[in-house]
Amino acid sequence: MRLGSMIQFSRQGARVAAILASVAIAATAAHAQDPFPTRAVKIVVSAPPGGQTDSLARFLGDGLSKRWGQPVVVENIPGAGQTIGTAKVAHSPPDGYTLHLAMHATFTRKLYYTSLNYEPTALTPLLQLGEAGYALVARPDLPAKDVRELIAYAKQQEGRTSLGLLGMGGDSHVRMVIFGLRNGIKFTQAAYKGESDILNALAGSHLDIAMVSLSSALALVPKVKIIAITSAERNPAAKDLPTFAESGVQDFSFGIRYFLVGPPDMNQALQKKIHEDAAAVMAAPDAAAMLARLQLTPSDRSLDAARKGAAAEVESFRRIMAESKLEPQR
Template sequence: MFSFSRLMLTLSLPLVTLGITPLLAQAADFPTKPVKIVVPVSAGGSADKLTRILADKLSAKWGQSVVVENVPGASGTIGAARVAKAKPDGYTLLQTGEALTLNALLIKTLPYDSATAFQPVIKAVVNPQILVVNPKLGIDTFAQYIAVSKNQPGSISLGLPTSGGIAQIAHEILNRQTGGSVNFIPYPGGGPAAVDVIAGHTNATLITLAAVTEYVKSGQLKALAVTTPYRSDALPEVPTMAESGAPGFSVESWQGYLAPAGTPAAVVNKLNQDLVAVLKDPDVKAHLETLGYGVAASTPEQLATTLSEDHQRYGKIISEAGISIQ
C-alpha cells in the first residue's frame, strides 16, 4: 500500500525539531540555478506539452532556465528512476500521473520503491482520455467501434501511448464490459502513437485528450468518445463512452509533479506555490482548458491522497479483471 501521507509527515518532522529558519531561507532563494523536469515519455504528447507550457512560465517567474528532458522507455520507469536517484534539493522534478501507481501494480521489479522514492509536489491537471481513429477507417461512432471490436476481434490496431498506462487499463476495462478485443501496440509516448494513427500505420489510439485536441479540430483524427462521465469543453461535441454504449464507464487521468524523497518541505512548498500561481494565471488556465485540461492545482497533501486512492482503486480493478502487462 502506498504511504505518501506518512512519508510527508516524516519529512516534515525535522522542521519542527530543528527549526525552520534555514530551510525557509533556502526556499526564499530557490531556485538559484536551472531546474530540470524529467518527462518520462517521448516529446509531442500531453505530458510534454503541459510541462513545456509550465516550464516557460516558471522560467520567466524565476529568472532561471527550466529544462524539460524527455526520458522515454520501460513504461516511464527509466525517467522515474533517474529522478528517484537525483539529489533531493528541488532542482530535479518528475512529471507523472497515475502511471506511477500502475507501474508499481503491474511491474514486478522496479529500480525504485514507488511508495518511498518520491515527494508529492502538485497534481497540476486532470483530463479525459479520448478514443480517436483515422478518419479513413470507416468507423464514425463509438457504437460502431465496439461492434467491430466484438465481431472482428483483434482487427482494430490500437496504439498505446505506453504499455501498462491508463489508456491500456481503461481499454481493458472497456473490453471486459463490452466483450470486445483490439490489437494493442505500445509506443514510447502519446506523440508517436497519435502520429502513426494519422499516417494510417495504426487504426486508433486511446490517449489524453489534450494530446490530440488540435488534430481532432483539424480533421486529422476522428474522435469517437471520452472516458470521463462528463464531456470536455474543449471538444463538447464528442460524447462520453457512458452515454454511447458503455453505461457507467468512468476513467479520469491526471498529470502532476514529484520531487525526490528528502527534498526539504520548505522547497516543496515553494515549488507548489509557484506552480499553483502559474496554473491559476488567467491566460495559462484558459490556454490549458482550450487544450482539454482541467486545472487541479492541488497541495502536496492532496496529491498524496490521490496517489493513495489510485493505488486502492486500480489495484482492485487490476486484481478483479485479471489485468497483466506482458
C-alpha cells in the same frame, strides 16, 4: 574525585552539550533558509516533445524560471512505459533540482511492473496541475462511427483490431482490457513512446484505435476520427463528441491527472517552497488560457490534495487491475 568537583565537571559538560546543540540547530536552520534555487532546475518529462505533458511542463518551467531567476530546463526521457524518466527522478538527490511532470499512472507502475528499480509511491507529490478525459480515437477509414459500431467491428475482426498504447501497464491499457472483457472483444496491442507517434500511426492507417488526450486528438481531426470521450460529461470545447455513457457503455468514466513531483525524502521546507511557487504559476491568468487550450480543467492546488490525489490513484488502480485479470509483469 570529590563530589564538588564532579558536580562542577557535570555542569561544564552540560554547558558544552548545550552549546553544541545550539550550533547544530543554527546550522540546520541556516541550511533550511538557504536560497533555492541557486542554479538551473530540471523538469523531466517521460514522453517525447510536442504532446500535452510536454506542453504543460514547458509552461510551468517558463513560469518558475521567471519567479526564481534561474533556468528551468525540460528534459524529455521517453521509453519503457514512461518508467525511464521517472527512474531518473526517483534516484536523484532530494534537493529540488530534479523534478518530474508526471501523469497519474506514474504512481501505479509497480502494481504492473513489479521489478521496477524504484518505488513510485515514494516520490514526493508537490502539486496537482490539471485533469481531463481521454478520447477513443480511430483511423479515419475505420468502418465505425460510434462505440457500438466499434464493438461490432472488433468482434468481427476476432482479435485483429490494433490498439495503440503509451506503454503497457498504464491506466488506458488496463481500462481498455476491461472494455474488451466486458464486451467480448480482444485487441492486438502495440506500445508507442508518445501520443504523437500514436496519432501519426492512426492518421496513416497503420493503427486501428487508441486512447489519447482529447487535446492531442482534436488537433489532428479530420486525419483521425474521435469515437467517444471518457469524461463523465461532454467537453465544452467539443460538444458534439459523446461520452461513453451516452454511447451505452456504463461505468467507464476516467481520465488523466497531471502532477508535479520530486524525488523521495524531500524536506518539508523545500516541498513548501516549490509547491507555493508552482501553485502561483498555475493560478496566474495565462495559466487558465493554457489549460483551456490543452482541454484540461484546473485541479485542487493544495499540497494536501496532491498527496491525497496520488494515494487515490494507487487505490483506484488496484481495483481495476483486479477486474482486468492482468498478471503483473516482472
